[in-house]
Amino acid sequence: xxxxxxxxxxxxxxxxxASAAAAGALALSGCTSQVQNGWLPGSKDTTSNTAMxxxxxxxxxxxxxxxxxxxxxxILWCLVAYRRRKGTxxxxxxxxxxxxxxxxxxxxxxxxxxxxxxxxxxDQRAIDTPNANPDVTINVVGKQWAWDFNYKQGGIVKDNVYxxxxxxxxxxxxxxxxxxxxxxxxxxxxxxxDLTSRDVIHSFWIPAFLQKRDxxxxxxxxxxxxxxxxxxxxxxxxxxxxxxxxxxxxxxxVVSEAExxxxxxGLPKGLLDTTYDRNPDLNQK
Numbered sequence: 006x007x008x009x010x011x012x013x014x015x016x017x018x019x020x021x022x023a024s025a026a027a028a029g030a031l032a033l034s035g036c037t038s039q040v041q042n043g044w045l046p047g048s049k050d051t052t053s054n055t056a057m058x059x060x061x062x063x064x065x066x067x068x069x070x071x072x073x074x075x076x077x078x079x080i081l082w083c084l085v086a087y088r089r090r091k092g093t094x095x096x097x098x099x100x101x102x103x104x105x106x107x108x109x110x111x112x113x114x115x116x117x118x119x120x121x122x123x124x125x126x127x128d129q130r131a132i133d134t135p136n137a138n139p140d141v142t143i144n145v146v147g148k149q150w151a152w153d154f155n156y157k158q159g160g161i162v163k164d165n166v167y168x169x170x171x172x173x174x175x176x177x178x179x180x181x182x183x184x185x186x187x188x189x190x191x192x193x194x195x196x197x198x199d200l201t202s203r204d205v206i207h208s209f210w211i212p213a214f215l216q217k218r219d220x221x222x223x224x225x226x227x228x229x230x231x232x233x234x235x236x237x238x239x240x241x242x243x244x245x246x247x248x249x250x251x252x253x254x255x256x257x258x259v260v261s262e263a264e265x266x267x268x269x270x271g272l273p274k275g276l277l278d279t280t281y282d283r284n285p286d287l288n289q290k
Contacts, residue, residue: 047213047238053231054132058215061128065121072117132216136229140194146277147200147207147220149246150253152186155276156269161194161262166272173252186255188240190232191265200226203282208244211257217243222282232259 042048043063049056087097141162144155151170158165170186190196200209202220209228210217218226242253260268 045215047215048234051232051234051238052214052216053233055213055215057128057131061124064124068117068121132229134229135227136195136197138195139197139229141191142197142199143188143190144199144201144276145188145209145220146203147209147242147246147253148203148281149205150242150249152188152253152255153203153277153281154186154188156272157276161191161266162269164269164274165276166269166274167277168272169277170255172249173254175252182256188255188257189265189268190257190259191262192232192235192259194262195231196229198228200228205246206244207242207246207253209240210243211238211240213238214257219244235259235261 041063042059043066045059045062047055049059089097138160140160142157142159144157146153146155151172153170154168156162156166156168168186171184173180173185198209200218200220202222204222206222207220208217209220214230216228216230218228220226236259238257238259240255240257242250244250246253
């Protein structure tokens with residue numbers, strides 16, 4: 006009887022520790038804005054997609070931490086409750102299988118996978134739904150080792166205009182950010198970005214926007230979002246694309262519509278087409 010009471014008390018303590026760990030994991034999610042963002046760059050209101058992506062990321066980690074806490078709690082409970090006690094001789098009773106337990110540890114992981122898949126698929130479909138009539142359509146072209154921006158006529162863009170970017174040069178001195186290729190976006194306007202490449206595989210990445218897309222020659226890609234917070238954001242190529250990959254930098258300025266229109270008015274008219282493309286695999290010898 007005394008042994009049973011001691012075991013029951015130990016089980017209670019272990020369950021209490023496991024519950025406290027799970028509660029602590031949940032509490033940590035509300036400490037600071039940085040923690041609430043899951044240590045992701047930017048903020049939830051940067052674009053129309055950042056809140057959805059952040060919530061998926063943070064909630065997935067909370068679920069994983071709760072499952073981890075429960076799993077470790079059960080492991081510790083088994084170590085204590087079924088430890089070899091003083092005076093015990095021989096081997097404990099051997100069980101070849103336990104059908105309810107096997108169903109449990111098969112069903113629970115399967116349930117978790119289905120839940121994660123559902124929410125991931127739901128958010129991905131929402132993020133990748135094209136804008137029916139975007140206010141702004143921009144063709145962003147990656148090239149070794151800079152960016153070209155074609156602002157296409159339509160929506161609030163009155164004429165086709167373009168801006169050709171040049172490569173950043175990292176030589177150890179301070180970088181003049183004003184000379185980096187700069188993509189202008191109007192705040193609170195729907196934006197469709199068509200991504201193409203002139204030469205090799207690049208990757209368009211604005212960390213604060215929490216979205217990244219590969220740019221593969223001959224295979225156009227797209228990103229859809231609405232900028233919701235004015236400011237200047239850093240961008241870069243996220244695919245190793247050659248010797249000066251680290252210098253393939255750009256900036257994004259989210260501005261008012263008036264400032265956006267003023268910037269477009271100072272750009273040359275027309276579009277930079279495929280005349281400047283270079284595909285090494287198709288070059289004639």
